[in-house]
Amino acid sequence: MVGARLDELNGRLLIQCQPGQAKNAARVAAAHDTGLVLTGHTPGPVVRALREHGFTGPILCDAARYAGRRRAFAESGPGWSWTAEQHDLGLLALTDSGYLAEHDWPGLRRILAGAARQPGQVLPVLPLAARWFEHSVDGLVAELNRASLPVAVAIEHQKDPFSVRYLIRGFLSLLAAEVPVVLLRADVSAVAALAHGTHAAAIGTTTALRHVYPRTGRLPVPRLPSISAFVPQLLDYRPLPTIAARTAPSWHCDCPECDGRPLTTLARSARPEASAFRHSLSAQLTLHDHLRDHPAPVVGWHDLCASALAEHRALAESLPDWHTPTNLRAWHQLTRLPAAVRNPPRPAASS
């Protein structure tokens, strides 16, 4: 059994899911030797059921008190009973932190101090407003180093936090902290985060679990009820009818669920929703497995973005409404050149 210790999460891409999705998600996770982040208030029965059914991978429990319109705020501090329940289940405990608005330094210290006082290994959750990554990262790193506690971050943004370059830059600076950083609630950018040295990261199974939306403001308009699937060549999700409409035979998938079959077969399977669910997770985990074995994962991720952007460009030429994901552009632009070229040493002052 793994998952009660932080070092056992090292380098793992986890699946963040709702309790009702845990059985299907665990099947995929087990095939890739990874684990789950269960999201909800009462994970106990699901954790016990997963263990009884033989799932031995790591499990984290995210209370998600920081999300939604009725969210808790960081000032309330982490609760003891929530972490005690996870320890009783044999798990590494996440705190049930409230939301950390920009500049809420007292709230940040409250979460870190509250976690430090609790017995057993506790991973403080920092649900951060995106703006923390614009001007406050150095202070944030200093607080984390002072607390000397590993942390799990979830990042609030109206759309996709990793679609803006200041946030990617800030997130990569956060990784300079002397403590391990885990990323929760992400999309395929979780794969990128791992390539850049994040201790562990979680991809969400639904749009809501891939984001933390602001409390106020417009929530995204619900999509039409079509089933979507992750297309590895695009590094993005697309509706099955879109995948089926595309006749090029190049969209095959080498994830264990598809075993080389074309993605068009997902729509023809007996249970398209379940097939698309398992394929989408498995395909992203396969990408991560390949990158982990790459001699230079950052270069590998950059090349994946370049090739996906080329595929998007080709499609956009014939499909005027085609949407190219902005996170790929942001990652690609930011990692276009080696660090030594991006930040050249200053020339010595001439005498």
Ligand SMILES: [Zn+2]
């Ligand atoms: Zn697949």
